[in-house]
Amino acid sequence: MSVLTVLKERGFVDAVTHTQELEDYLATNKATCYIGFDPTASSLHVGSLVCIMALAHMQRNGHRPVGLVGGGTGLIGDPSGKTELRQVLTQETINENKAGIRKQLERFIDFSEGKALLLDNAKWLTKLEYIPFLRDIGRHFSVNRMIKAESYKSRMDSEDGLTFIEFNYMLLQAYDFMVLSKDHDCLIQMGGSDQWGNIVAGIDLIRRTTGRQAFGITFPLITTASGIKMGKTHKGAVWLDPERFSPYDYYQFWVNCDDADVVRFLKLFTFLDLSEIKTVEALEGADLNKAKAILAYEATRIAHGAEEAQKALTASVAMFGSLEIPQSLLSGSSIPRGGQHTAANAESVPSSEMSAEQVIDKMPVIDLFVETGLCRSKSDARRLIQQGGGYINGNRVESIDQMVGKDSLDGAEILIRAGKKKYHKIILK
RNA sequence: GGUGGGGUUCCCGAGUGGUCAAAGGGAUCAGACUGUAAAUCUGACGGCUCAGCCUUCGGAGGUUCAAAUCCUCCCCCCACCA
Numbered sequence: 155m156s157v158l159t160v161l162k163e164r165g166f167v168d169a170v171t172h173t174q175e176l177e178d179y180l181a182t183n184k185a186t187c188y189i190g191f192d193p194t195a196s197s198l199h200v201g202s203l204v205c206i207m208a209l210a211h212m213q214r215n216g217h218r219p220v221g222l223v224g225g226g227t228g229l230i231g232d233p234s235g236k237t238e239l240r241q242v243l244t245q246e247t248i249n250e251n252k253a254g255i256r257k258q259l260e261r262f263i264d265f266s267e268g269k270a271l272l273l274d275n276a277k278w279l280t281k282l283e284y285i286p287f288l289r290d291i292g293r294h295f296s297v298n299r300m301i302k303a304e305s306y307k308s309r310m311d312s313e314d315g316l317t318f319i320e321f322n323y324m325l326l327q328a329y330d331f332m333v334l335s336k337d338h339d340c341l342i343q344m345g346g347s348d349q350w351g352n353i354v355a356g357i358d359l360i361r362r363t364t365g366r367q368a369f370g371i372t373f374p375l376i377t378t379a380s381g382i383k384m385g386k387t388h389k390g391a392v393w394l395d396p397e398r399f400s401p402y403d404y405y406q407f408w409v410n411c412d413d414a415d416v417v418r419f420l421k422l423f424t425f426l427d428l429s430e431i432k433t434v435e436a437l438e439g440a441d442l443n444k445a446k447a448i449l450a451y452e453a454t455r456i457a458h459g460a461e462e463a464q465k466a467l468t469a470s471v472a473m474f475g476s477l478e479i480p481q482s483l484l485s486g487s488s489i490p491r492g493g494q495h496t497a498a499n500a501e502s503v504p505s506s507e508m509s510a511e512q513v514i515d516k517m518p519v520i521d522l523f524v525e526t527g528l529c530r531s532k533s534d535a536r537r538l539i540q541q542g543g544g545y546i547n548g549n550r551v552e553s554i555d556q557m558v559g560k561d562s563l564d565g566a567e568i569l570i571r572a573g574k575k576k577y578h579k580i581i582l583k
Numbered sequence: 584g585g586u587g588g589g590g591u592u593c594c595c596g597a598g599u600g601g602u603c604a605a606a607g608g609g610a611u612c613a614g615a616c617u618g619u620a621a622a623u624c625u626g627a628c629g630g631c632u633c634a635g636c637c638u639u640c641g642g643a644g645g646u647u648c649a650a651a652u653c654c655u656c657c658c659c660c661c662a663c664c665a
Contacts, residue, residue: 315661406619409619409620410620411620412621413618414620414621416620439618439620440618440620441618442618442620443618443619443620446618470619473619475619531629531630531631532630532631533629533631533633534612534628536633537612537613537627538612538613538627540613540627541612541614541626541627542613542614543613543614544613554633572612572613573613573614574613574619575619
């Protein structure tokens with residue numbers, strides 16, 4: 155089965171430029187394909203996961219994935235940048251971010267022995283000279299055609315307009331593709347569906363300058379069943395960096411997905427067998443939670459390793475109770491089955507240390523919620539308690555001026571909870 | 584460069600001298616119901632030493648007992664014209 159089929163069946167494909175030719179090419183070549191990543195942050199987040207998984211599938215099917223970091227474009231930024239993206243970055247930040255991105259990609263893709271590459275377009279973009287660029291590259295672009303690209307059209311109509319810099323990103327991205335095709339024999343570019351115009355521009359440029367046929371694959375924008383772009387939680391973006399977003403929270407993010415998303419996400423974000431995933435479609439109601447646990451476990455295992463996934467699972471069981479996962483369900487998953495993980499210690503629940511004498515009988519409960527970051531201000535904490543959402547060791551906090559007393563202790567620990575799902579453990583010294 | 588229209592609490596967006604911490608919607612949070620789901624209903628949604636006080640309406644000054652609302656200057660955005 156070709157990668158393209160795999161990707162299609164798993165729901166990765168939104169559009170392909172030349173299906174048949176691409177199939178032929180993939181069947182007869184060890185292909186190189188690339189996806190661009192923004193170096194705006196030192197970590198990738200779940201929004202990029204579709205791209206990362208697609209590259210991983212490419213590699214698993216014998217091709218060579220290339221991650222291209224947009225260091226050059228990052229150096230330009232965009233003055234209209236209301237979107238947070240496209241801020242001007244220093245070379246130093248870009249290098250740092252690049253290192254972070256590489257570290258994360260390495261969890262998904264094997265970079266050893268040239269099996270995959272991570273490149274930075276700053277390498278060639280910073281060397282460009284305006285006149286030669288216009289003469290050699292600019293000549294191939296028709297403004298008439300460019301403004302028909304969906305990405306520009308909407309911006310042309312919008313109030314914010316479109317800056318010249320942004321308008322040029324298409325040329326730069328097309329140029330990237332051309333360089334990669336020459337230097338690394340890379341003839342496939344993949345990306346989100348919003349990249350279609352840029353990808354096609356690159357394919358055209360390659361044909362015009364070198365006469366070679368290049369290909370493009372775009373992915374659908376992955377939204378949750380409720381129609382929101384995925385990857386946002388109360389903690390902000392879901393980062394892949396364990397420092398920014400703990401494996402426990404990462405696990406929780408997946409467990410909390412919408413029923414309607416489970417099958418789709420299993421296909422996209424795990425490597426489990428499609429035939430097995432199919433059996434999940436029949437599940438209903440509470441049974442679906444078992445599939446969610448597997449989804450969460452697998453996704454966490456892929457991104458953070460088996461050990462962290464295990465810990466996240468254990469902690470979740472401790473907090474929310476265990477559930478029996480039958481041997482037959484998604485048997486390809488290495489999730490512990492049977493009751494073996496029920497002996498729970500909630501090791502990876504977010505925790506912090508405090509000194510006992512500072513806390514016991516001294517600190518109002520409200521402060522505890524603020525100190526642990528569960529509430530962002532005292533007003534917030536007050537509100538939480540007034541509305542009945544504050545708990546200490548499982549007991550609802552009844553009054554906003556309650557102090558942390560000895561009775562709040564559970565051994566040397568205090569488990570506090572905001573709402574149903576946010577826990578924090580305080581270890582007293 | 585000219586003319587006109589704007590900048591309001593996380594976002595959209597009402598508000599033109601006191602009754603404004605500021606309508607409405609979205610997002611978010613809590614409670615109920617549940618399956619750590621969705622939908623629904625209820626409530627909350629600047630901060631604090633919380634029935635009171637303090638700080639917010641692009642920025643800096645000013646008028647007034649009183650300003651998001653009026654005046655002056657400045658910054659930024661948009662549209663049309665050049």
